[in-house]
Amino acid sequence: MLNLKILEKKVQKYIQTHVGDKIPELVLKGSPFNEIKNIDIIEQIESKSRCKSKLPTWYNTPSILYPNKLNIEQCSSERTAYYKSTLVSGENLIDITAGFGVDSFYFSKKIKNIISCEVDKKLSEISEHNFKTFNTKNIRNKALNGLNFLKKTETIFDWIYIDPSRRGPNKEKKILIKDCNPDVSKHLNLFFKLSQNILIKLSPMVDIQAVIKDIVNPKKIHIVAVKNEVKEILVVLKKGFSGETTIKAINLDSEQPNFEFKISNEKKLVLSYKPPEKYLYEPNLAVIKAGAFKILSRKFKIGKLGPNTHLYTSSKIKNKFPGKIYNIKKVIPYKKRNLNKIIRGTKANIKSRNFTKSVNEIKEQYKLIDGGDIYLFFTSTQLNRVVLVCSKI
Template identity: 30%
Template sequence: MTLDELNRLLDPQVLALIDAHASDDPATFAMQFHGRGDLPVRAIAEQIACRKKAAAKLPSLSRFPMLYTRLGLEQASGERAAEWKASLMRGWRAIDLTGGLGIDTLFLAQRFDSVVSCERNEALARLAEANRRMMGVTNVETLIGDSEELLAGYADDSFDWVLVDPARREHGGRSAGLSASSPDVVRLHDMLLRKARRVCIKASPALEISGLETQLPTLSEVIAVSVDGECKEVLLLLYREREAGLTPEIRAVCLGSETFEIVSSGGVPPARVVAEAPGTWLYEPDTAIIKARLTGELARQFHLEFLNRTVDYLTSDRLIEPFPGRSFRIEECRPFRQKSFRKELAELEITNAAIQRRDFPLSVEELRKRYKIGESSERYLFFTKNATGSLIWLSCRKP
């Protein structure tokens, strides 16, 4: 979006037109108003498309007539994750080094007396500023420019918290590594902690979490956050008072109909207890728990056993409710033999199923193609190994 398009979108008559056509198909709107030089037709169609996506990603915020850009909405934190992330922080003043669409900033503004939002893209910065003005948020200052240069201009201890969501696109692709991010939080570690006693880095959910303390000496907490079963982000909390060389606390937070948290116990991880045979129930932990490598802690807490020594499937003879992840009743558990598998499927009248495999030689696509298994949301087939390392398959249903 250009500044000219933004200024035209802010015309009250154009905003009213967006509201009137909010339920339209964007392509249909663009065709209907094609050739209208008095209207920013492309930009209006983009707003209609973005509002539909925002309704799911930002359920309460989208009730306001906010403006968006496609990329800004794609990169923005979802509302659940943004609100929970902001709950970690409180104080007099914070700075968001990567303002973007401004979703994180909106929630920070509820917890700090004042917030500074930095954004290098002027059109996006002005769009977020217009949204805040429309929502009556008055305690945010907008700065446009390079966030590193802007932060360097502040005196030490100017903020209680720094929030940064580094861009992870590099040379047209994506990189999950911290040192490849922009701004480079590894290089800026010392400066960040001079400007504020505490720093929150929103990292990629694909980030490898082991060994991060060697890059970030004051790393105190690593938090994997999921929303409705999908790992959305990994938060890295830096505390100035943290002694270098200490192992950070690892936490998983699962945001769903209920919020579930689990924390590493410290020291030696719990031993992996493997079941001699699958029980009545199969459990797949939430993605945040798997990401944080806390499945062993979860198994200890709920008295569950692992299905095998290599993957994060758990089992027991009793149903755990509520369980932070997915639960399945095991109807069949059999050795996987390629020659007889097709016949077994026929005997059990299994023609369609959702398929999942871990530590198994055939891909989901190969299994579907080779054995002609259609899609289904009623039955689930799991392909993995048992306690002895032999290939098995399980037919399951949701409770």
Template identity: 30%
Template sequence: MTTAEFIREYRERDIRQLALQANRFPDVDMPYALDQIQGWQIARRKLPKWAACDGVIFPPHLSMEQCSSEPTAQYKLNLAMEWAERVGHASSMTDLTGGFGVDFSFTSCAFAAATYVERNEQLCHIVEHNLPLLGLNNATVVCADAVEYLSTVEPQTMLFLDPARRDEHGAKTVMLADCTPDVVQLLPKLLEKSRFTMLKLSPMLDWHKAVDDLQGTVREVHIVSVGGECKELLLVLSTVVESELKVYCADLSTASDTSSLFVYTPGSSAPVANSKLKTQNSKFVHEPNASIMKAGCFDELAAAYGVSPVSRNSHLFLSDEPVEDFPGRSFVVERVTTMNKGELRKALAGIEKANIATRNFPLTVAELRKRLKIKDGGDVYIFATTTAEGEHLLLISRKYR
């Protein structure tokens, strides 16, 4: 059995079990085969179009885990196309930190010519092999250091960077200055060599500080979530376009759809008054999606959708009527109770299972679940929070949408 045959036949198997059986297949390059099987298994989840493409070579595990998923890569393509139209130019782009090439394979489609730059020679060979299989014929692969190449590249419509977010010991870094290459140091050259630059950064990064560090050149901040988890922070830099900063909070559901998109200008809304909860009132409670939680745009959200915060630090919002397009999840509040034992017993009567979340509450989910003696699951949602007056309450709810 050849290595290629082994990969095709066993690609759905557990790689740990396959590694233990290596002696059974003396003609198979087992380390390579296991890398390809593991890569394909990850791609089936993150990059289904790539997984369905025969002949694609996958890199070692770390590169696969760090690469973009199809929904986030598609989002970047849409963003690149919008900005290319905005600057009236779509001739060329260069990805200075190519990696496995997922983002490059998508964003390059917006331009007449595209250059992939990567200092890892192995990744360059892999990408050079994969691009024609993926139908990309406008691309050039260059094995070079990003900083050195930037000094020689001709002006581009777009430059793209995804700086490495691990230090020399492999530990994750989230500060912009700790990433490689140092974007702040490269800023003058990036602006000189592009009509706009797109940066992909860690979702853990403080976007406010990043905007400050980039000295007024950031035109847009895009906070992108998939499946309720914040995945990417994208910044678009330009001196060609002059505009006030806008923040886009996108929550992606599929490879082609944006389930919710909230756009705002930082500082555009005055604080909204806290809601006054009453146990006899039936209201709707709204939980913002992960992108909005990351953005911290709670005043702007409340003003835009006519909802009231439970308190300044609860990050839960109430309304008397349903809000059909709220960017997050909405629930019907059936009961509200304090932590008084008698009230709790009455409010929780008949509830054996519930999904519990704590927001600005003195107990953890585990501690509260133990006190309430309720199992996890079911269709009841309990939000434990604290009002502006300091009262600890439980909002017993069911999903509205």
């Protein structure tokens, strides 16, 4: 049961004052309020601290209630929640695994009526309070199992959204679709009985080929990164869709363009490989996760360095590339003795791509110092191992 005394001004002021403080020190201090347990105040401080950049609307709004830090860790960021909202339209949507309600909140800006289901009663009450604080009036909260609700309802929805729990009974992380709760692959008939459109959020670690195999014939898979860190895999299903799945790689909060392709086009391409030329291209991690390797080379007319090296090169610059572009200053064959004389003690940004040593091993071996404007790519071409001395464009 929620202790609403947490919302009193003096308590809220205390929470805000101690956001970012060391939790062990706050634990030792104890609660300054007789009617509120210290564990409840600590939970608010710790969770609010985690929302500063992830959920700035929540963080900057007075009188918001927060769940435990694990719920904050598992919920979508505002940036990715907004992106999801651009994928849906219509009159009604049901979120059957709502959690802290971030996705439901952003869906409510695009869809007229939202049903937000969360089996954890306390978490559902927290979300309902926050929706009222935001003056959001088109979300109906239901503190129940969303899957069970679907089994009983006769309502037809424009969209069903599922973000399966990726935690086991001992809070261990789960990645495979079959290990998540619910296992969406087992309930597709139920979903399509009630909606033409399904949106599923999966772990960024999930294998894309496994998704296509386990969730038969997705219409589109979105690989969503934020500032070059893959955050979510979004699967769009359309009832009756019989075409080939489109893969879309997105790197939010960057100026890099999105990249779309079909896996069959990737598989059928045969490439010849090129040695380093004037420019080097490093795809963003959403593109890498998507598996767009050969097709990227063909699309931008840039040479791939080697079959397992996902770096590209050209003599003329190709703008609007979904990743970073570098100017190659020098190509050094990887010969340990000569290389030691050339780069030992250099200040540079080190990258290891399809190479036998990790970044840390390379730094240690050559006593390299992090930073500066120089980038050293330790990598492999089709013929040999090289070090590419580059500057970013």
